[in-house]
Amino acid sequence: xxxxxxxxxxxxxxxxxxxxxPEERPACQPHEYIRGGTAKLLTLFHPATGTVRVxxxxxxxxxxxxxxxxxxxxxxxxxxxxxxxxxxPADHPPRRHWERWVSWLxxxxxxxxxxxxxxxxxxxxxxxxxxxxxxxxxxxxxYTPLSGSxxxxxxxxxxxxxxxxxAGQEPAxxxxxxxxxxxxxxxxxxxxxxxxxxxxRRERRRRARARRLGGSAAIxxxxxxxxx
Numbered sequence: 001x002x003x004x005x006x007x008x009x010x011x012x013x014x015x016x017x018x019x020x021x022p023e024e025r026p027a028c029q030p031h032e033y034i035r036g037g038t039a040k041l042l043t044l045f046h047p048a049t050g051t052v053r054v055x056x057x058x059x060x061x062x063x064x065x066x067x068x069x070x071x072x073x074x075x076x077x078x079x080x081x082x083x084x085x086x087x088x089p090a091d092h093p094p095r096r097h098w099e100r101w102v103s104w105l106x107x108x109x110x111x112x113x114x115x116x117x118x119x120x121x122x123x124x125x126x127x128x129x130x131x132x133x134x135x136x137x138x139x140x141x142x143y144t145p146l147s148g149s150x151x152x153x154x155x156x157x158x159x160x161x162x163x164x165x166x167a168g169q170e171p172a173x174x175x176x177x178x179x180x181x182x183x184x185x186x187x188x189x190x191x192x193x194x195x196x197x198x199x200x201r202r203e204r205r206r207r208a209r210a211r212r213l214g215g216s217a218a219i220x221x222x223x224x225x226x227x228x
Contacts, residue, residue, distance in 0.1 A: 002076065003045045003154035004069065004119040006060045007162060010177050012036030017167025027168075039177035041162070041185075044072050045154040050192030052157055054185040056178030062124045070130075073115070073139060080114055114138035118152055121145075153195050161185050 013036065014029050021027050040060045044053040053072050057064055117134070119125055121143040134141055144151045165184035171177045193200065 001047065001116040001118065002073075003043075003047065003152050004117060005043050005045075005152055005154035005158060006040055006065065007043060007155075007158040008040035009038035009059075010040070010162065010166065010181075011038050012171045012173050012177055014170045015166040015168060017163075017169070019168040036172050037174040039174040039181070041158060041181050042068055043154045043158055044069070044076075045157050045195075047153045047195040050157075050194045051189055052161070052185050052192070054161070054182055056181050058174050058178075062127060062130075065124065066127070066130055070133060073117070073134075073137065077114060077137060077139075110135065111138040113140055115140070117141045119143065119154075120149060120152060156195065157188075161188060164188075 013034070019027050038058065040057050042055045042057060042060060042065060046052070055068050115138065117139050119141065124130075125141065125143070131141070149155060161181060161184050164187075165180040166177070169180065171180065
């Protein structure tokens with residue numbers, strides 16, 4: 001399963017964020033408000049491994065998004081194990097049957113389900129030409145429901161990358177934004193963190209909350225048990 005999203009646009013203006021400054025000399029922002037342009041970040045995220053594929057762009061119409069997405073997915077599919085023959089045998093794992101996921105796919109035999117793509121239900125994501133390409137390559141798009149964009153984990157990793165790349169910085173041009181975002185994503189990929197439920201990140205948040213409340217994690221857990 002992979003997740004896709006487009007982050008931004010981000011403006012080439014001074015960005016809020018923490019920074020080291022001499023005592024009694026806080027950081028100052030320029031009084032001029034000059035817009036230096038904007039940039040967006042196309043993102044493909046693999047939660048199981050934490051790997052992210054990104055591309056910085058100044059805008060993301062279908063003519064930009066679709067070719068990039070198809071090229072990235074083709075590269076991902078080429079690295080997957082070869083698919084079984086069509087039609088699939090009756091005893092094949094149900095998760096690889098299209099019919100187990102959607103009811104509107106009928107008629108001609110379909111290729112084996114090789115990849116699930118989670119993304120937002122935007123008009124450009126429902127393009128007939130793009131859907132035909134995805135189906136032909138064994139990619140099943142799953143759209144997040146209304147007010148359910150948090151189910152797309154690409155948004156979570158984008159927040160991490162954007163904060164690391166831009167917090168406290170002063171980009172002057174879209175090229176600055178694009179370069180910093182792509183470089184930060186490359187750094188993330190050197191030691192990616194898988195996104196799993198009840199994983200390491202949740203444990204770190206639990207310990208941080210325990211410190212804020214002034215007690216150990218064990219005491220907080222006991223408190224929760226008593227309340228329950």
